[in-house]
Amino acid sequence: MMLPYPLLTLSLVLMWLLLNGFTPGHLVLGILVAVFASWAMASLRPDKPQLGKWYLLPKLFGIVLYDIVKSNIAVALIILKAGRRSHNPGFLTVELDIENHTAIAVLAVVLTSTPGSAWLEYDSNDKTVLLHILDLDNEAEWRNTIKNRYEKLLMEIFA
Amino acid sequence: MSAIILFSAVSLAQLMLAAAMAIASVRMFRGPRAQDRIIGLDTLYINAMLLLVTFGIGTGRVIYFEAALVMGMLGFVATVALAKFLMRGEVIE
C-alpha cells in the first residue's frame, strides 16, 4: 500500500509547513519526507491503532481542555492556601476495562497532564492502574470521573 | 499606549518566570532525594523555555521560537535518560 499511516503522514506534512513556512517547494519536499518517514514507521511497527468513532475526538479534546482549566484553578488554590492540611493526598487504584494500548496511552497522557492527578504505574496482569491524587476528598467521584467521563469515550473512539 | 501595556506585561512575565527558575533551582539544590532534583531540573528548563518565548515577544524576533523548541527537545531527552538511570543504574534488582 502507498500510505500505511495516513494520519501520521498528514501531520508530518503540516509540521514541516509550520516550521518552514508555506511555499509550493516546501509542500513537495514535506510530502516526500512524510511519505518516506511513514514507510520507515511501517517497517518498525506493524500493528496499527484501530480508530472506531474518530469523530468523537474533538469532544474528548474539549472535555479534557475544560477539566485542565478547572483543575488548574483547584491546584493553584491548594498551593496558595497556607495551611499544609488544606488537602488530603493519597494513592488510588482503579480497575480499567480498556485494553487497547493506544487508548491506555491517551488516558495516561490525559490524567498526568491534568494537574492534581498523576499516573504512576499500570499493571497489565491485573489491568489496574495506580494513581496519585493531590486532593482525595471524594474517592468515589474520582473513580466515576475516570471510568465514566474518560474511559467510556476512549472505548468508543478506539473500537 | 499599547507599547506601554506590552512592555510592562513582558517585563512582569519575565520577572515571574525568573523567580520560578530561582525557586526550582532551590529545590534542585535542597533535594532531598535524586528524583526531587531531577524534577527540579525539568521545571527549570521548562521555565527557561517559556522565558525564551517571552524574549521573542519582547524583541519581535522569531528566532527565539526555534531556540525554545530545541531546548524543549533536549530537556525531554535529558530528563528521560536521568529517570531511566534512577530506575536501572542505582537500585540493585
Added chain:
Amino acid sequence: MMQSAADMPVWAAIAVAFFLLVGSGLALIGAIGFLRLPTFYERIHAPTLGTSWGIGGIMLASMIFFTVSSGRLVFHEILIGIFVTVTTPITFMLLARAALHRDRAEGNGNVPDKPNRSQPAREFLGESDPRRG
C-alpha cells in the same frame, strides 16, 4: 525594541498581556508549590500547572502577538505546546515509577506495594480498596 508594538491595536496588546501574565503566573505558582509541598508524590503535581496552562497561555500570547504584528496567521508556537503536552506525562510517569521503585526497594513506609497476589497488602490499601482485604 518594540517598534512593531507601537502601531498595534490596544485590544490585541491587552489580550497578549493577559495571556502572558496568566501563563507566567501559573508557572510561578507551580514552582512555589513545588517548593512548599511536603512529599515527593505531592510535589509531582505542582509543575504540571506550568506545563499545561502555563505553556498554553504564553503560546497563545505569542501567537496573538506575531499574528497581529506581522499581519498574517502565525501559529507555529502550537508545535511547542503539542510537544510539551505529549512529552511531560512521559517524563513524570518515568520519574514516578523510578521513585516508587526506589521507595519499595528501601522500604520507605508510605508507598503501596506492587499489585501482586503473593505479597500481603498494606493496611491503608485495604482501606482504600475493599477487594484487596
